[in-house]
Structures are given as structure tokens and as C-alpha cells.
Amino acid sequence: MHLKGGPEPAIIEALTKERAQAYAANHHYFGAQVTESGVHAALTVEGVEKVELKGWKDYQCQPAEAAFCTNITIKTKQLTNHEWS
Numbered sequence: 001m002h003l004k005g006g007p008e009p010a011i012i013e014a015l016t017k018e019r020a021q022a023y024a025a026n027h028h029y030f031g032a033q034v035t036e037s038g039v040h041a042a043l044t045v046e047g048v049e050k051v052e053l054k055g056w057k058d059y060q061c062q063p064a065e066a067a068f069c070t071n072i073t074i075k076t077k078q079l080t081n082h083e084w085s
Contacts, residue, residue, distance in 0.1 A: 001076050006047030009076050016043045017074050024069035032067045034059045049079055 001016065003009055023042040027034050035058045043051045061067055 001043060001048050001052070001074065002050040003047050003076050003078050004049040009078060012045060012047045013074055013076055015045055016048070017072060019043060019045065020072045020074065021069075024067070024072070027067050028069070030061065030066050031063045032061045034061075034067050043074075 001012070003012055006012070007015075019042040020039070023038060024034075027038070036053055036056050039053060039056070040051050059067060
């Protein structure tokens with residue numbers, strides 16, 4: 001995530017990790033669809049300018065298959081004032 005001004009980076013990281021975990025938990029059911037747009041929505045909080053998901057692919061579970069998240073890693077980069085949009 002690219003961070004602009006706002007809350008301290010540690011606060012943003014904790015909040016976005018919590019929201020990512022909630023998104024994963026809410027999509028742990030048979031036939032779930034896990035989407036890039038859903039993850040973006042979960043991670044876009046005050047202070048986040050841009051979310052990048054490296055190597056992301058949306059996933060549509062089969063009717064008898066449930067999504068299961070095993071790891072969430074959040075990395076941040078603090079933008080300078082001239083990098084804000």
C-alpha cells in the first residue's frame with residue numbers, strides 16, 4: 001500500500017490487516033468469490049493512497065469448495081507530498 005498523510009503507518013497497517021482478515025473470514029464459505037475489488041475495498045482506509053496486489057488473481061470457488069486464507073502480508077510505502085494524487 002502507498003500511504004499519504006494521515007494516521008501513523010503502524011495504525012494504518014494494523015487497521016488494514018484487521019480489515020483484510022475480516023474480508024477473508026467473510027468469504028470462507030462454499031462457492032465464495034474472492035476478488036481484487038473486494039480486497040481493494042477492504043484495504044482502502046484513511047491515509048491509503050493506492051493498493052497494489054502483486055500477482056493477484058480473482059478466485060471463484062466451486063460449489064463444494066470454500067476459500068481459506070493462510071497468510072496476510074501487508075507492506076507499506078510512505079509517499080512524499082509531491083507523490084500524492
